[in-house]
Amino acid sequence: MAAVEAVGAYTLLRLGDDGGDTGAPGQFFMLRAEPAPAAAYLPRAVSAAWAGDGELAFLLDVRGAGTRALTEARTVSVVGPLGRGFDLAAGPSILVGGGIGAAILPWLRRRLEQRGDVRTVLGFRSPEHAVCAGIVDPDATVVLDPVLVTEPLARLLPASATVYACGPDRMLEAVAALCAEHDVPCQLAMEAAMACGFGACYGCAVRLDGTWKRLCIEGPVVEAARVLA
Amino acid sequence: MSSPDLHADLCGIRFGNPLVNGSGTLDALAAGTLGLGAFVTKTVTLHPREGNPPVRIAETPAGMVNSIGLANPGLDAFCADHLPRLGELGVPVIASVGGWSPSEYATAVARIGAHPAVAAVELNVSCPNVESGCIAIGTDAGETRALVERCRSETDLPVLAKLSPSVSDVAAIATAAAEGGAHGLVLINTVRGIAIDRDRLRPLLGGGGGGLSGPAIKPIALHAIFHARAATGLPIIGMGGVASAQDCVEFLAAGASLVGIGTSLFADPGLPQRMLPELGRLVRQHGAETIEDLVGVAHPRLSSSTRA
Ligand SMILES: Cc1cc2nc3c(=O)[nH]c(=O)nc-3n(C[C@H](O)[C@H](O)[C@H](O)COP(=O)(O)OP(=O)(O)OC[C@H]3O[C@@H](n4cnc5c(N)ncnc54)[C@H](O)[C@@H]3O)c2cc1C
Ligand SMILES: Cc1cc2nc3c(=O)[nH]c(=O)nc-3n(C[C@H](O)[C@H](O)[C@H](O)COP(=O)(O)O)c2cc1C
Ligand code: FES
Numbered sequence: 197m198a199a200v201e202a203v204g205a206y207t208l209l210r211l212g213d214d215g216g217d218t219g220a221p222g223q224f225f226m227l228r229a230e231p232a233p234a235a236a237y238l239p240r241a242v243s244a245a246w247a248g249d250g251e252l253a254f255l256l257d258v259r260g261a262g263t264r265a266l267t268e269a270r271t272v273s274v275v276g277p278l279g280r281g282f283d284l285a286a287g288p289s290i291l292v293g294g295g296i297g298a299a300i301l302p303w304l305r306r307r308l309e310q311r312g313d314v315r316t317v318l319g320f321r322s323p324e325h326a327v328c329a330g331i332v333d334p335d336a337t338v339v340l341d342p343v344l345v346t347e348p349l350a351r352l353l354p355a356s357a358t359v360y361a362c363g364p365d366r367m368l369e370a371v372a373a374l375c376a377e378h379d380v381p382c383q384l385a386m387e388a389a390m391a392c393g394f395g396a397c398y399g400c401a402v403r404l405d406g407t408w409k410r411l412c413i414e415g416p417v418v419e420a421a422r423v424l425a
Numbered sequence: 426m427s428s429p430d431l432h433a434d435l436c437g438i439r440f441g442n443p444l445v446n447g448s449g450t451l452d453a454l455a456a457g458t459l460g461l462g463a464f465v466t467k468t469v470t471l472h473p474r475e476g477n478p479p480v481r482i483a484e485t486p487a488g489m490v491n492s493i494g495l496a497n498p499g500l501d502a503f504c505a506d507h508l509p510r511l512g513e514l515g516v517p518v519i520a521s522v523g524g525w526s527p528s529e530y531a532t533a534v535a536r537i538g539a540h541p542a543v544a545a546v547e548l549n550v551s552c553p554n555v556e557s558g559c560i561a562i563g564t565d566a567g568e569t570r571a572l573v574e575r576c577r578s579e580t581d582l583p584v585l586a587k588l589s590p591s592v593s594d595v596a597a598i599a600t601a602a603a604e605g606g607a608h609g610l611v612l613i614n615t616v617r618g619i620a621i622d623r624d625r626l627r628p629l630l631g632g633g634g635g636g637l638s639g640p641a642i643k644p645i646a647l648h649a650i651f652h653a654r655a656a657t658g659l660p661i662i663g664m665g666g667v668a669s670a671q672d673c674v675e676f677l678a679a680g681a682s683l684v685g686i687g688t689s690l691f692a693d694p695g696l697p698q699r700m701l702p703e704l705g706r707l708v709r710q711h712g713a714e715t716i717e718d719l720v721g722v723a724h725p726r727l728s729s730s731t732r733a
Contacts, residue, residue: 228692234487237639238692262484275694391482391489392691395455398467398493399482408475408496413455 200267204327206296207267208245209254211274218247219277221284221304222385222417226276226393227254229262229269236262239275241390243362243416245331246303255299255328278393282383282417285358288313292371293332294345294363295320300385301332304360315352319345319367346370354378359420361385372420382420386411429708430715431701433462435660435682436583436608438517438544442704443716444673444697447638447664447687448521448547448587448611449493453514454507459690460698463516463683466507468523468549471533473499478631483620488639488666489688490618492632495523495552500533504540512542521587523549527562527575538580545582548572551589551614553636564592566601573605585662587611590642590649599653609660610653611685613646639688640666647679654680654721668696670703677716678723 199210209227221244228239240262245253252274256263266272282304289308291301298318308314316336320326329336337348345367349359353374361371362385375382388400388411401408402415404422411418433443440462449467451459458464476496483490498507511518520537524530534546550563550572562568569586577584586602588595590613599610615636622629646665654661663681667673668689676684689696713719 232692234640236484237487237688238484238489273693389480389482391484391491391688392694394694395452396450396694397482397491397691398449398476398496399491401476401479401481401496408478 198269198272203255203331205257205322205324206299206328207256207258208331209256209266209272211252211254211272213247213250213252217277218244218252220281221307222281222300223277223279224393224416225252225254225274225278226390227266228273229265230271230273233261233265236260236265238262238391239273239393240266241387241393241412243300243385244277244303245299246306255296255331257296257299275393279412279416280414282360282385284308284311285381286311288355288357289315290349290352290355290357290359291316291333292345292349292359292361292363292367293318294367295325297361297363297367297385298328298332300362301360305333308360315357317345317348317352319343319363344370346374350374353380355380358383368423372423375420376424383417384420384423385417386415386423429705429713431705431708433683433716435662436545436585438583440517440683442701443677443683444700445519445662445683445685446690447685448549450687450690454510456694458514458516459694459696460701461516461686463519463544464511464514465519465547465685466503466511466521467497468495468521468552469497469500469503469533469537470495470523471500471529473497473502480629480631483629483635485618485620485637485639486641488637488641490620490630490635490637491615492630492635494632500536504536508537508540508542517544518542519545519547519585521547521549523552527572530572531575531579534576534584535579538582543582545585545608546576546580547585547587547611548576549587549614551587553589553591553615553617553634560589560591563589563598566597569598570601570605573602573607577606583608585609585611587614588649588653589614590645590665591617595649596652596656599657599659603657603659607659609662609682610657611662611664612649612653613642613665616642616645638665640668642666643672647675650676650679650681651723655724670700670707673700673704674707674711674719677719678721680721680724682717682720
């Protein structure tokens, strides 16, 4: 059974955990409302906001037919965990989230806190969107448009820390460039249009190592250097 | 009541069940065979192809359009790295081949056809997502006939021709493939389509146009299969919008001996496993003992003796 609640402009979807593998932070699931409406026959790729204590939670930016159907569904089919998640490094961490990219961070933060100091910088387009910062990290530094999240990030660098980032492509490019400049290791959780999520359709092409690769197989979390290559 | 026999036959190859994937809709090395009776490879071309720039897929009502652009590792890597591993899947492997000229196809068919892992070769003359070659051949009866003839002479394996529904007379192309010596047909590839970006009002896909697949194309697929079967009597792998066991028996009735699933695997990789028991029930319900008993029953004029 699905439970749905608003978190500012976003929606938290909590599914009962059926006891299956829930994976690790940064991995994703293909979710489909059942029965599927014709306008959303394909499932949607969504990262787990967290998993454990008998539930799988997702933070959704309800944009189109698929995400809307998920928030209205009695039953949701779940395929996953899929892809490669974050590679948790020892020592301090910096989490960077832009918009709905913040959805992937709560679980990651809980894990990283066991390994060292964690600082979080988040950027949103409005105060309503920023409400979810509370479930990512109550102590996060939050900026709103037109301020870019790279501003507070730049103030934290250089640092002997690992940077973990998720957000729009432009933000990820800027974060990757900034980390490269300061020689700070950086992992990016990327997005691409996905039909299957398990390597079957070749739809999720992203430029990695200078060529088109399937993000659902290589990622969605990749070393920033592979994007810059 | 004993459960019905779900074995299927095509061109002398025996399959544990009649379900296969559509070429380009499953990577069995990444995801396994999902309970299918055979594995069809993504179309392989002589040289490696990166594929088209994104966006490559877009959802449309009850389906999707794609412009993947035949991304594949190329013939050398396919034969050296993929085929040996595909040979261990435990189901018959059908290798899909594409190209820009008959000699490209012939080279690939000769190499792939000589590999012990391969049970049959499928000629993709129907990909809508490359500029020339491929579908340009498959929309012309004479070129289709000549290509099939050429490829037949390169291998002893069954040669199947995969045809496009985006032609004015699919039965004529099917007949040409039969005249060229095709052992069987695969119908249908995607239907030519285009998606417009709702905000920018420009083509959404990086390749411009694309191919439509999914439940939206099921009646088009049934039509093509029905008429290709009536025109040629060749065995057919039927596909296009299959999403349930009910769809599967309809495809068998229209003339398919094996039934392919593509887009619906994306939506539900557990589908084949769940379809099989239901398929068994439906076969029984229609008074049949085997899958073969239902093949072509929608054709009033076909008698079992015309079934190749
Ligand atoms: C690995 C991964 C993790 C994600 N995690 C989350 C998350 O935690 N929360 C969340 O709200 N969203 C997440 N998304 C994005 C989510 O999948 C899309 O927002 C969703 O597909 C949009 O669906 P819709 O039904 O709202 O919109 P619609 O307009 O109905 O559908 C969007 C369609 O466009 C395709 N599409 C085109 N471009 C993209 C793109 N850049 N990203 C995704 N799909 C695209 C999709 O395949 C889908 O079929 C994630 C995407 C990926 C790839
Ligand atoms: C993403 C995608 C990639 C495809 N790639 C190929 C391909 O490489 N070669 C080919 O012959 N057909 C290809 N097809 C066509 C399918 O094999 C199948 O013929 C078609 O999708 C209709 O079946 P469906 O409606 O069940 O998807 C592709 C289809 C899709 C959706
Ligand atoms: S989403 Fe289908 S290959 Fe990656």
